Amino acid sequence: MQTAEIQRRWLDFFGQRGHTVVPSASLIADDPTVMFTIAGMVPFIPYLTGLVPAPYPRATSVQKCIRTLDIEEVGKTTRHGTFFQMNGNFSFGDYFKEQAIAYAWELLTTSERDGGLGFDEKDLWVTVYEDDDEAIDYWRRVAGLPLERIQRLGKEDNYWSTGQPGPAGPCSEIYFDRGPKYGPDGGPAVDDSRYLEIWNLVFMQYLIDDVRSKTEFRIVSELPKKNIDTGMGMERVAFLKQGVENMYEIDQVRPVLDRAAELSGRRYGADHEDDVRMRVIADHVRSSLMLMTDGVTPGNEGRGYILRRLLRRSIRAMRLLGVEEPTFAELFSASRDAMQTAYPEVAREYDRVSRLALGEEETFLRTLSSGTTILDLAVADAKQKGSSGLAGDTAFLLHDTFGFPIDLTLEMAEEAGLSVDRAAFDSLMSEQRARAKADARAKKQSLADLSVYREFRAKGETVFTGYEYLQTESSVLGLIVDGAPVHQATVGQIAEVILGETSLYAESGGQDADAGSIVGDGFDLEVLDVQRPVKGLISHKVQVRAGEVSVGAAATTVVDPAYRHAAAQAHSATHLVHAALRQTLGHEAHQSGSYNKAGYMRLDFGWNQALSLETRSEIEEIANAAIHDDLEVVTRIMPLDEARSMGAMALFGEKYGDTVRMVDIGGPWSRELCAGTHVSSSAQVGLISLTSESSVGSSNRRVEALVGHDAFRELAAERAIVSQLTSTLKTPREQLPDRIAELVAGLKAAEKRIAQFEAQALQSRVPELAASALKSDGVTTVIDHLGSVSSGDDIRGLVTAVRSRLGSEPAVVALSGIAGGKPLVIVATNEAARERGIKAGVLAKAAAGALGGGGGGKDDLAQGGGADASAVPAALDAVRAGLAPV
The missing domain is CATH 3.10.310.40 (Diaminopimelate Epimerase; Chain A, domain 1)
Structure with missing residues (x-):
């Protein structure tokens, strides 16, 4: 059974049983404390925890996930994959334990002919939390499982929580018995290699606090609404259904492994070390393909660094297989062909992804060449000193500064008859990881506890009126000071204000928040920032300038009209420049990020070489020609699929709902999905002046521009400089470049003559x-x-x-x-x-x-x-x- 078929059967099964089929969220996580979507339930956390009211009572999805904590174990075991898919079904206060068990058992054991997964009942075992007699009763009654195939385990294995105060509950895991060939009898409690976990059912039924560890906490009470969160591992089920040994040999992964074998001339299954390397390549190429499809680009920080590491580990593994030439063109196309049935976007975005991958491969192959030179020098120095090994700090320098893999250092040092001080290297790596974890903890602790917004979000979504109005009357639903709800805020205090309606734009989609104020009877609040801390809720960070504001008070949001107009100019200018880029460079020059505020815009786009002055001028001219043509700007709300069918551009990594806002400038001339504020016609942008173009990665460029009055002021300042030069040099403006070039050439000639005179003067001292x-x-x-x-x-x-x-x-x-x-x-x-x-x-x-x-x-x-x-x-x-x- 092909993996895509398992996906289809899963979604059909739960869809037919009243579950809303939810498309996979992006691999780029919404949570700022997490880089990637690491589990199938992550997109549903706000609903499971009650932070945001669930839009449906039950849901199902096949979620793309990335985990990188066990990256060193990839290829060595059957269970460690960087990219994986989690099939989930969820209930938000609807059905609970008995129905979740019934659904799981039905889907697993129904024959393939009747739409199920066709597992034999005798091969399935389950574990339950040691005190969950209710779950045991359901497994016996609903599934007919005998007691000897139901095992009780403790909190370490069968109890779920976020690790923070909040919802928690016991879980029940379903295991498949692979047979005596893979280990001893006795069930999952004895051997989890023979008995492979394929499905986990979490029964979220308690509220906990005083959390001291995974197993130490206090149960406060039962939840008023009990939730179900289940996850079935797609890759594990796939390799069982396809009769192969591990996840690297399933239909979505094996083609890359086979291509790596062909390119290297090695045979899979002939040598353990080679097999591990081929599995690493297969996993990492697929993971990289999916990450780049979702908008991640190679870089030196955050998600980009993880992607770069995956790509470089793949190149390293190919090198250890004896291949030093570029291979990504072959490997990535094999992965594309294997994944596009389940994820059609892989094929749609492949040209862009391929260009990123090939550019990164070319860069790293040069890096390997440089690192090899440095390593050769270190080896020669060690031998000259009579040392039998390389220092750990040398290996760490190669790894940290040049991205030179430690495995490659070990291999090349061994070829030269030297060892590497691995203990010193590992110590330096541990210190680096400790610093990174401390930074991550500091970042996480600096973020407000989102649970403070739960009661406000439960009152409904904040209504944004700012597309039509600059002022809106509302009421204060809540106040937060220093992360805690308060009843009032007084002069001088910094507070967060939650309103039912607002005309103030919250920072999103690359557009900065509005400037303005919130006023009411007896108070005046200066707006410092506007954000969306949780989906559907807008929070206003303010400083109380006068009076005292209280919960329940009537309040009016007032947008600074000059700032809003300048911000709208900048955002529309971003769309114009993006369209001009694509018209000039082609469709591969796709926006990968942007930022705009009043008077300023920047746009990042996929491209691997600097733009010439002529190209920059052409882009600027096209964008300003669109301003001159006074193109109409039209915004429309429509279904996502309809917008995409009309050719609307979407920003990689952005999250879009089923209904989207599409912004047209001149009809199809520029058509993008965008929630930002815009001018009503392109002429209102006024002027765009590109000020810089630079690199922001091996395959990304950035253009920056001033817009409107800021652009005019910059050009006026340049005109003043030109006027001063024409006056000083007594040269007409059009002749300035030649005149300045002439002066520079004369200056260089004079400096050369002076140097010659000084050299002659020095030489005259030789006799002395x-x-x-x-x-x-x-x-x-x-x-x-x-x-x-x-x-x-x-x-x-x-x-x-x-x-x-x-x-x-x-x-x-x-x-x-x-x-x-x-x-x-x-x-x-x-x-x-x-x-x-x-x-x-x-x-x-x-x-x-x-x-x-x-x-x-x-x-x-x-x-x-x-x-x-x-x-x-x-x-x-x-x-x-x-x-x-x-």
Whole structure:
């Protein structure tokens, strides 16, 4: 049974039983404390916890998930996959324990011919929480399971909570017996390799507090509405139904594994280490494909870093299989073909995803080349010192700075006959992880406890009226100060205000929050920020400027009209620039992020090379031509599928409901899904001035622009500069570029002539310096300070010229100078001096030590430098001291 067929059967089964079929949410989690959607129930948490009223009594989904905590275990076991799919059915105060068990048993044991999954009842076991006699009774009565195939386990295994005060409850897990080949008898309590968990049913029925650990908490009471949250592991069921050994061999993953085997010339199943590498490649390529399809791009932080790590581990694994050439074109196309039946968007977005993947592969292959060079130098240095191993900090530097995988370092060091101080490397990695976890904890603790919004959200959604009105009358539903609900807020306090209606735009979709105020009888509140802390609720962060505001008071939201207009200009300008980009560069230049506020916009888009000045000018001209054409801006509310069928652009990673707002500028000229505020015609944007274009990653670029009056002011300032230049240089504006180029060329020529004169002046000192030579212990020396020089080249030329004047007897020349504010010492020796063991590199290094820097070089000519110019006398004394024993 193909994986896509399991997905279809699941959704059909629960859909036919009154469950709302909910499409998979993005892999990019809504929760700011979590990077990815890590479980099937994550999108439903607000409903399960009661934070947001559920829009339906029961639901079902097949949710895309990513987990990266066990990334090092991928490929080694049957159960660790980075990307996986969780089939879930949910009840929000509707059915409970008995019905959840009945549904699970029916779907699992109904024959394939009748639409079920066709598992044999005799192969299924269950575990329950040790005190949950009710669940045991249902399993016996509903499913007919004998007691010997129902096992009681403790809180560690069969009790669910978020780890925080709130809903919790026992759970019951369903296991499939794979047979004696995979382990001993005795059920899941004895061996969870033979008995494979395929489905977990969580009975969310209690409210807990005083949470001290996973197993230590206090049950406060039963929940007024009991919820069901279940999850069936798609990949586990798929490999059981397809008769293969593990999740890496199912139909959605195996094609990538097979392609990796073909490209490497290795056979899957012939060597354990090779098998693990092929499974890593298959998992990571699929995971990367799905992440990039959902809008994640490779980067050095957050989600982008995780994606980059997956891609680089794939490249590393291919290299360990003996393949050093690019392979992503083959591997990703194989994954696309395997996944597109279940997820058609994979095919739709493949051109963009492929370009990102190939760009990252090309970059990392160059990085591997650089890292290999550094590793080769470290190996040579270790061997020269007689060491049998590489230091842990060297391995960590390669890993942390260059992205050079530790496995590759170990392999290459072993090939060179060296070990790696793995303990020191692991210690440094642990320190880095501890810092990262501390940062994550700090970030999580800095976020307000969202449960404070529960009672406000229960009163309904905040109605946003700002598309039509700049002022709206409402009432204060709640006040929050320092994270806790209060009845009133007084002058000077910072508070959050919850209203029933508001005309103030909350930050979202890349648009900054509105500026404005909230006023009422006896109070005046300055709006500092407007946010959506939970879905459907708008919170206004305010400072009380005058009076006292209380819960229940009538209040009017007042938007600053000038700010709103400028913000609408900027947001519409973002759409115009996006359309101009795609018209100029092609459809692959898809927006990957944006930010706009009054007078300013920036837009990130997928592209892997800098834009020329001509291209930037063309984009700017197209966008401003659209302003000149006064295109009508129309917003419409419609079903998501209808908007997409009309060609509406959606921002990758954004969450859209079944009903969306589509913004047209000039009809199909620019058509995007957008909840932001906009002007009513493109002419109202006024003016767009692109100010910069830069890189924000290996496959992403960013353009920034000023809009409206801000753009005019910037151009006016540039005009003033041009006017000043034309006056100063007495040159017409159109001739300024040539005139400035002429002046720059003349300046460079003058600087060159001056440098030549200075070099000649220095060379004229050669006779004087040679005449100042001293002789001691058979060695002639010239050691002197030259003062300020243009560059180290001047000193170097003088040193070699003086050395040639000193004849064939042993001679050493050491001259210092200050170039660009930094002290330098250059040392030269002749052949006779070197025969006596005098090395320029050793002397230069000694001088550099006195200067607080570093140095070295060849035996005949070397250089040292530092930062402390006052230490030049000490540096020259260090050279003399280095000569004294000879």
